[in-house]
Amino acid sequence: MLEKKHKLNLETTKLVAKQPDLLVKKASSQVNELERSLINEIEKKITQFKQQFATQLATLHAVSPLATLDRGYAIVSHHQKVLFDAQQVNTGDLIDVRLATGKLKASVV
Numbered sequence: 291m292l293e294k295k296h297k298l299n300l301e302t303t304k305l306v307a308k309q310p311d312l313l314v315k316k317a318s319s320q321v322n323e324l325e326r327s328l329i330n331e332i333e334k335k336i337t338q339f340k341q342q343f344a345t346q347l348a349t350l351h352a353v354s355p356l357a358t359l360d361r362g363y364a365i366v367s368h369h370q371k372v373l374f375d376a377q378q379v380n381t382g383d384l385i386d387v388r389l390a391t392g393k394l395k396a397s398v399v
Contacts, residue, residue, distance in 0.1 A: 359390040 351357050355365065365388040366373045379385060379398045387394040 356390070359388065362390075364389050 359365065367386045367388070368379050368383055371378075373379060373385065381398055383398045385396050385398060387396055
């Protein structure tokens with residue numbers, strides 16, 4: 291009988307030491323902490339990607355032909371080929387001039 295009491299006390303002590311309710315609370319707390327950490331990391335990554343996107347967009351706009359037109363330049367073409375030299379056309383040729391807003395047709399003089 292004494293052995294059974296001792297065994298019962300030993301098992302009771304093991305159970306109390308484990309305290310399932312506290313283990314569940316601790317695990318739940320760890321899950322909540324991990325969730326907050328994950329959310330913070332995701333938010334950091336989103337912010338980082340937004341900054342990278344804005345930088346790349348600004349770079350793309352800076353090298354865009356349309357940005358060049360916005361600064362007052364024009365794209366001049368003849369027969370759908372961009373002109374780089376006045377010698378590419380002859381007097382009287384019709385040329386197309388693309389501006390930032392709109393297009394013109396002109397005659398070479």
